[in-house]
Amino acid sequence: MFFVSKRMCDHNNAAPTPTIMADLLRLLLRVAEKAADVARVCRQEAPLFQLLVQEKTGDDKNKKFVQDFKTLADVVIQEMIRHDVGAQFPEMTGFIHGEESNKFENGLGESVVVTVCATEAETLALLATVLDGDRTAASLLAKAIHQDPAAVDTGTEGLSVPHRPSELGIWIDPIDATSQYIEGREEVLEEGRLSPSGLHCALVLIGVYLRSTGEPIMGVINQPFNHKDPAGGGWRGKHFWGVSCGSVKACSVSAPKPAPDRGEGGNGLSVVLSSSEKRLVTDALAPLCGPGRMMYASGAGYKILCVIQGLADVYVLSEGSTFKWDSCAPHALLRALGGGVVDLNKCLLSSGGTDGGEAQLTYHRPLAQSHGADRWANQGGLVAYVDCKSLHAVIDTLKDKL
Incomplete structure (x- = not known):
């Protein structure tokens, strides 16, 4: 459907x-x-x-x-x-x-x-x-x-x-x-x-x-x-x-249910990460997540697919270790569902709140002064999400910590 x-x-x-x-x-x-x-x-x-x-x-x-x-x-x-x-x-x-x-x-x-x-x-x-x-x-x-x-x-x-x-x-x-x-x-x-x-x-x-x-x-x-x-x-x-x-x-995928409220009695945000993610990031995100809701998986594409399927609310990556070929296809699916994939560093440097618009990853220009595969790296890290309030929660939590 x-x-x-x-x-x-x-x-x-x-x-x-x-x-x-x-x-x-x-x-x-x-x-x-x-x-x-x-x-x-x-x-x-x-x-x-x-x-x-x-x-x-x-x-x-x-x-x-x-x-x-x-x-x-x-x-x-x-x-x-x-x-x-x-x-x-x-x-x-x-x-x-x-x-x-x-x-x-x-x-x-x-x-x-x-x-x-x-x-x-x-x-x-x-x-x-x-x-x-x-x-x-x-x-x-x-x-x-x-x-x-x-x-x-x-x-x-x-x-x-x-x-x-x-x-x-x-x-x-x-x-x-x-x-x-x-x-x-x-x-x-x-x-x-x-x-x-x-x-x-x-x-x-x-x-x-x-x-x-x-x-x-x-x-x-x-x-x-x-x-x-x-x-x-x-x-x-x-x-x-x-x-x-x-x-x-x-x-081809139905939109996942909205992320839960994170107030008193809420279940918390579910986050999927790389097993090599920085301790600083995992420690900062832990209070947002309820028990068992900070998860780890292999493959950038698979982690974004988990967000598409509603198996996680967000995928957070603080390093520039993914590339345009990793994110382009699943990014299009997330946009079809009302979400997106943003440059984490751009969001953190933004002076005001973000709806992710200006920070969305793009796929047509290589990075200047980079070589080989690095020309097409998602250099600023990324956050993949369906619900904007999940994105806001992650950015608010990581601001001034990275």
Whole structure:
């Protein structure tokens, strides 16, 4: 169930293109499901999985982690999405950005540029080169890349968003929470509760933003390892999507209930954090939270998804350790639900109260004087929220403490 407002926002007097935008959403849902299949294939084949991991180095390394891994699955998913979107919407080519470099080094020390070719046979041949001649593993990947999955029913035929594809850009995080994906713990998701770690934290994230303003207007999230099929035992996924453009709001998720009052007898705010969050922050937020309502989870995308699903009121991160590809897609869903993702530092420096408007994260400009992945870092930390009063409570609490 979702809500769609059919009033349309105005953007540079562009002619409305509802069919094209609905087509783009359907395409992103379809390629996200293909991406999930690739992620599952890679985990199902143990000999293949051992070949998939290599450590990032230099400017591409996320400095938050001692080891930050790039996998062939990441690269293949990113290039598959770039290929499929560019084929249907060529005017977006050049504005489809991803986390990963598409250069991969095989076991023989050969550097291979990974691309999706015109045919399955050509893609198989290229992947076999990456995989040291392992044509069986390459065939599994090529088949997943070139499959034509069943159409995903969005139910958004009436959606009208007046933006042309030439006005849009895309951020891809092919597998968010890669460390959880690599480790592969099979935790069971409990209804109504977040889980701190496990395969379910690994997400495919595709976010669409306006090139002119950096505003996120469409997001698709695919959770490849949501649950196991009781019959066959294989993993099954779940997808989420949202569209937000001015007065046009549509989301596959119902808005969570408002955050509880924090007065006498209130249950307190529920906050999800990184396990590496500063002690100063956790000590400051603790009085806002009731027993068991300060929680920890892996993966920036998963933590924001917890807010989208109402499993936490807010996600707070005080460090600049997330990137545009982590936040763009889920940010669009939160905006569709009336919330957002703000720069924490900007909010703390604001002299007056904030509704989050000026501090909302944007996605079109790199940071000056930064290099590599750091050019696209969410440098000031972030707060993800649905209800503005939750945002206000966090900012009021952390002001003058950071």
